Amino acid sequence: MKIAVCVKRVPDSETRVKIASDGKSLDEAGVKFILNPYDEFAVEEALRRREQAGTGEVVVVSLGPAAAQETIRTALAMGADRGVLLQTDRIPADGLEVAKALAAELTNGGYDLVLFGRMAIDDYNHQVGPMVAELLDLPCVTAVAHLDIAGQRGSAEREIEGGVEIVEFPLPAVLTTDKGLNEPRYPALKGIMAAKKKPLEVKPTTPAAGGLEVVAMTPPPQRKEGKVVGEGPAAVPELLRLLREEAKVL
Amino acid sequence: MSDVLAVAEQREGALRKVSSEVVTGARRLADALAARVEALVVAAGPVQGADQLGGFGADKVITLANPAFGRYAPEGYARVIADRARAGGYRAVVFAASAAGRDLAPRVAARLGVALAQDITDVTVEGGAVTVMHPVYAGKALLKLKLTATPAVVSLRPNVFTPVQRPKAGAAEIVPVDAAAGRVVVTGIKAAAGALDVAEASIVISGGRGLKEPANFKVLEALAAAFGGRAAVGASRAVVDAGWRPHADQVGQTGKTVSPTLYIAVGISGAIQHLAGMRTSKVIVAINKDKDAPIFKVADYGVVGDLFEVVPKLTEEIRKLHG
Ligand SMILES: Cc1cc2nc3c(=O)[nH]c(=O)nc-3n(C[C@H](O)[C@H](O)[C@H](O)COP(=O)(O)OP(=O)(O)OC[C@H]3O[C@@H](n4cnc5c(N)ncnc54)[C@H](O)[C@@H]3O)c2cc1C
Ligand SMILES: Nc1ncnc2c1ncn2[C@@H]1O[C@H](COP(=O)(O)O)[C@@H](O)[C@H]1O
Numbered sequence: 183m184k185i186a187v188c189v190k191r192v193p194d195s196e197t198r199v200k201i202a203s204d205g206k207s208l209d210e211a212g213v214k215f216i217l218n219p220y221d222e223f224a225v226e227e228a229l230r231r232r233e234q235a236g237t238g239e240v241v242v243v244s245l246g247p248a249a250a251q252e253t254i255r256t257a258l259a260m261g262a263d264r265g266v267l268l269q270t271d272r273i274p275a276d277g278l279e280v281a282k283a284l285a286a287e288l289t290n291g292g293y294d295l296v297l298f299g300r301m302a303i304d305d306y307n308h309q310v311g312p313m314v315a316e317l318l319d320l321p322c323v324t325a326v327a328h329l330d331i332a333g334q335r336g337s338a339e340r341e342i343e344g345g346v347e348i349v350e351f352p353l354p355a356v357l358t359t360d361k362g363l364n365e366p367r368y369p370a371l372k373g374i375m376a377a378k379k380k381p382l383e384v385k386p387t388t389p390a391a392g393g394l395e396v397v398a399m400t401p402p403p404q405r406k407e408g409k410v411v412g413e414g415p416a417a418v419p420e421l422l423r424l425l426r427e428e429a430k431v432l
Numbered sequence: 433m434s435d436v437l438a439v440a441e442q443r444e445g446a447l448r449k450v451s452s453e454v455v456t457g458a459r460r461l462a463d464a465l466a467a468r469v470e471a472l473v474v475a476a477g478p479v480q481g482a483d484q485l486g487g488f489g490a491d492k493v494i495t496l497a498n499p500a501f502g503r504y505a506p507e508g509y510a511r512v513i514a515d516r517a518r519a520g521g522y523r524a525v526v527f528a529a530s531a532a533g534r535d536l537a538p539r540v541a542a543r544l545g546v547a548l549a550q551d552i553t554d555v556t557v558e559g560g561a562v563t564v565m566h567p568v569y570a571g572k573a574l575l576k577l578k579l580t581a582t583p584a585v586v587s588l589r590p591n592v593f594t595p596v597q598r599p600k601a602g603a604a605e606i607v608p609v610d611a612a613a614g615r616v617v618v619t620g621i622k623a624a625a626g627a628l629d630v631a632e633a634s635i636v637i638s639g640g641r642g643l644k645e646p647a648n649f650k651v652l653e654a655l656a657a658a659f660g661g662r663a664a665v666g667a668s669r670a671v672v673d674a675g676w677r678p679h680a681d682q683v684g685q686t687g688k689t690v691s692p693t694l695y696i697a698v699g700i701s702g703a704i705q706h707l708a709g710m711r712t713s714k715v716i717v718a719i720n721k722d723k724d725a726p727i728f729k730v731a732d733y734g735v736v737g738d739l740f741e742v743v744p745k746l747t748e749e750i751r752k753l754h755g
Binding site: 193195197198199201208219275276277278281303304305306307308309310311312313315316317321322323324325337339340341342343344345346347348349350351352361362392393394395396397398399400401402403405406408409410411412413414415417418419421422424425429431432 | 504506507510529530531532534535537538539541542543545546547548549550551563566567568569570571572573574575576577578579580581614615616617618619620621622623624627628629631632679680685686693694705711712714715716717718723728729730731732733734735736737738741742744745746749750753
């Protein structure tokens with residue numbers, strides 16, 4: 183099994199968001215960056231598939247700044263074999279341009295599976311995986327929460343509103359991974375040491391800006407100060423009155 | 433032509449509720465562009481409810497029909513929608529950011545070679561460009577984005593674009609299309625126990641660790657039932673991780689993002705990761721015995737008290753209201 187996993191360097195989910203002076207981006211001062219949590223499911227799944235097959239290679243690809251080498255090293259410490267950093271100072275807001283850069287690296291790679299996270303927790307875009315699949319003309323299943331592979335055929339489950347969809351597909355394929363697919367392992371000390379010696383190729387890349395322009399980044403609208411209606415069950419009639427007459431939601 | 437294409441959604445031959453939101457959002461955009469709205473349904477044949485899309489502002493409702501399109505077929509749907517979008521020279525294509533829409537919109541955008549703004553909460557036209565709002569960093573910031581390519585492809589966060597009646601002709605047309613066998617095939621759907629999904633319900637009642645044990649969720653289920661089928665029961669991560677409730681019900685940063693008309697948080701402290709999933713709800717009610725719980729900072733209305741006394745009383749009063 184030859185498997186590629188695309189990973190993104192993202193701010194830790196605990197980050198306090200401070201907007202930079204340009205009014206369009208995150209102020210990165212003091213921000214801790216991590217491997218996108220959904221991509222951990224993708225890395226873990228790739229490792230398990232390689233282990234089951236008893237042979238193969240797991241290649242980690244990331245588009246990002248020089249510091250994304252650390253992100254790749256995290257995946258290598260988990261057990262991936264080698265990494266490729268498509269180095270750029272600016273990740274375009276347009277996911278299609280990210281997809282184009284990744285697809286150019288992945289094409290003709292001879293991969294049985296190309297794995298992505300369901301979404302990046304910074305931009306919440308849910309799009310790079312299926313876009314790469316279209317660009318490479320590969321079958322694609324998104325938000326996979328359960329996966330079976332037998333030979334050249336796969337069967338996946340994905341959550342939809344009010345149920346679970348069962349999807350069948352042939353390999354090679356692109357999959358995006360959701361929570362529930364597996365429990366990602368923590369890199370062991372031995373893995374962290376080994377990762378330092380694994381090959382990591384850096385390729386300067388200049389993605390186009392694409393068709394999405396950031397006009398501004400703003401804090402979310404403040405909710406107006408709420409009120410405590412009262413205490414205990416005695417407050418319920420007044421709560422209902424307010425929901426009906428003031429909020430008009432009943 | 434500079435029309436707006438609104439991609440509606442059906443399941444098992446019936447139109448899904450998000451479709452009226454998609455047409456409402458598309459209408460808003462079309463008004464700003466002085467354009468028409470074409471609603472598009474991909475289905476096996478005529479779809480129940482499609483004729484009502486005119487009521488929300490569709491000038492025309494087109495059903496691309498093929499017996500193979502009864503169920504979602506990712507590749508087939510993407511191809512016929514992209515073909516239609518290309519042939520029609522649309523100014524914008526609007527999807528729902530539902531499970532299917534989030535899967536489909538990137539495929540269509542990639543086929544058209546244009547950018548996609550996914551999961552947006554507002555859409556306007558500024559200086560001739562389609563401009564949208566998109567929450568990032570778990571809702572801790574909002575990005576204002578301008579789409580410079582044509583068509584502008586967007587998907588709308590469910591429950592944000594409240595359907596508005598804007599009667600238009602809504603003339604229906606059924607167009608047979610061919611459906612080359614896709615490589616990716618949906619072979620079945622397992623229905624979850626509670627049929628109404630938290631991401632789509634107009635009322636969400638979520639429970640947290642304050643419920644004390646899984647069996648006590650029946651208190652919230654009774655309240656949901658009192659609302660008569662419009663309400664779904666959600667959960668905090670604490671109770672999902674404890675195995676009390678399924679992950680599908682989890683609201684928050686690592687669960688679902690919900691924007692119901694009414695969100696009732698019961699026995700939930702209001703951690704930042706929980707707020708990430710529900711802060712855009714229209715009205716938030718909190719019931720918690722700790723008057724200093726952070727949930728009261730975002731709640732429009734709070735009741736301080738023991739949920740096991742407050743919720744049954746609330747259920748009783750709602751029943752009276754609906755009875
Ligand atoms: C990376 C990351 C991602 C996360 N993602 C999510 C997420 O998606 N969703 C999420 O919810 N959390 C998420 N969390 C967890 C979050 O930080 C909180 O731990 C969690 O939301 C707490 O759940 P809770 O409010 O049910 O429990 P608690 O914080 O324990 O709160 C229980 C509340 O119940 C009240 N209570 C107790 N008894 C009663 C009673 N009888 N009547 C009334 N009130 C009572 C208490 O006063 C208390 O406020 C995430 C955390 C991390 C680190
Ligand atoms: N800059 C990037 N480099 C590598 N992979 C990426 C990058 N951006 C996104 N991805 C992949 O695409 C997935 C979805 O990201 P997004 O569409 O941005 O939500 C992520 O989970 C990653 O697997």
